[in-house]
Amino acid sequence: MKNGYQQILLLLREHTGVDFSLYKTTTIHRRILRRTVLNKHNTLEQYAGFLRGNPKELEALYSDALISVTSFFRNAETFAALQHKVFPKLLQQGGDEPLRVWVLGCSTGQEAYSIAMAFTECVERSSHPRKLQIFATDLSGCGGSLWRRTAATASSSRCGSRWCLRGRT
Ligand SMILES: C[S@@+](CC[C@H](N)C(=O)[O-])C[C@H]1O[C@@H](n2cnc3c(N)ncnc32)[C@H](O)[C@@H]1O
Numbered sequence: 001m002k003n004g005y006q007q008i009l010l011l012l013r014e015h016t017g018v019d020f021s022l023y024k025t026t027t028i029h030r031r032i033l034r035r036t037v038l039n040k041h042n043t044l045e046q047y048a049g050f051l052r053g054n055p056k057e058l059e060a061l062y063s064d065a066l067i068s069v070t071s072f073f074r075n076a077e078t079f080a081a082l083q084h085k086v087f088p089k090l091l092q093q094g095g096d097e098p099l100r101v102w103v104l105g106c107s108t109g110q111e112a113y114s115i116a117m118a119f120t121e122c123v124e125r126s127s128h129p130r131k132l133q134i135f136a137t138d139l140s141g142c143g144g145s146l147w148r149r150t151a152a153t154a155s156s157s158r159c160g161s162r163w164c165l166r167g168r169t
Contacts, residue, residue, distance in 0.1 A: 004044025098131035106136035
């Protein structure tokens with residue numbers, strides 16, 4: 001017999017095809033608890049019962065569980081390593097083909113745009129010109145217009161006026 005938590009993961013998997021048992025348990029558990037309380041249930045078993053045959057709530061939980069938080073240059077240390085170590089090394093190797101980057105779990109695209117900006121700044125300082133192709137995917141499916149809005153608000157302090165596209169859509 002599965003406990004409430006396991007039942008919920010199973011219902012999510014049946015509804016979305018995503019197996020959340022492979023995700024960080026504490027994070028998913030917290031998200032499930034949040035929706036349990038929000039829907040005024042006392043136990044995970046009760047919430048599992050509420051979820052069964054309830055596509056609207058399954059979608060809401062799915063969306064919560066994916067956690068789409070993002071921002072420009074979100075992990076400063078990683079971007080510093082990309083700019084000062086990884087990109088210079090790749091550029092030094094030379095080559096005619098564009099370099100390719102795949103941003104897995106891109107949310108609304110800020111990480112992909114940050115990589116493009118970081119690479120552009122790097123390639124301009126290099127004597128080895130090279131193009132970059134970025135592929136960005138996410139389970140939650142970002143639409144084209146959403147990405148255009150992301151580009152239009154590329155205005156983190158790091159971006160400065162050069163990358164600030166605010167007002168253009
Ligand atoms: C916390 S956000 C991180 C966004 C971005 N990578 C960043 O670091 O700013 C996590 C994203 O991963 C996506 N995600 C979670 N599991 C995924 C999977 N199996 N395949 C693709 N995207 C996934 C979610 O939809 C969410 O948008």
